[in-house]
Amino acid sequence: MHKARLGFTNVVFHQQFEGPVGYFTLANDAIKLNDSEKFELGFGEQVELAAFPAVKIGRLAVHQDLHRKGVGAALMTLLLGDILNTAGLSAARLIVVDADNDDAVLRFYEKLGFETSLWAEEMARNHTKKRAKPLTIKMHRDVFKGL
Structure with a gap:
């Protein structure tokens, strides 16, 4: 992915842990x-875009060994810092993720300010079988949320 410039992976180490504590790919x-999502972001009718720029996790x-110890939230803080520090190189107002459709995973992202994409949810309802449980849920977060 790096050579093709489709995504960059960051491996994170900590001096008190042997080996990598985690990684993320952006x-x-x-x-x-x-329309309601645009309104919540404060765009209203002033911004006419077919799709809004985003950084995808x-x-x-x-x-x-480090699950449920705050490491995932710390990685998200580091990840957000990377996104904000590159603002001069690339404009993106949103962070998106295709979260595994698992209650624990969804709660993790919700605690970090992610919301289910209402647009994607509507599209999935219109294009999938009624009984099929989607494997992933598209979620997004405003990079300015919580600043």
Whole structure:
């Protein structure tokens, strides 16, 4: 992925842990928003875009010995810092993730300010079988949320 410039992976180490504590992969993306999502971001009718620039979390993982110890949230803080520090290179107002459709995973992202993409949820409802549970849920977060 690095050579093709489709995504860049950051491996994170800590002096008090042998080996990597986790990693995350970031890529450029875009997401469509419905009218209420545009309004919540403060865009209203002033911004006419087919899709809004975003940074996609392609992968996020924490060493299994460090689960439920705040390392995932710390990686997200580091990740957000990377995104904000590159603002002069690339414009993106949103962070998106295709979260595994697992209650614990969804709660993790929700605690960090991510919301289910209403536009993607509507599209999935219209294009999937009624009984099929989606494997992933598209979620997004405003990079300015909580600043």
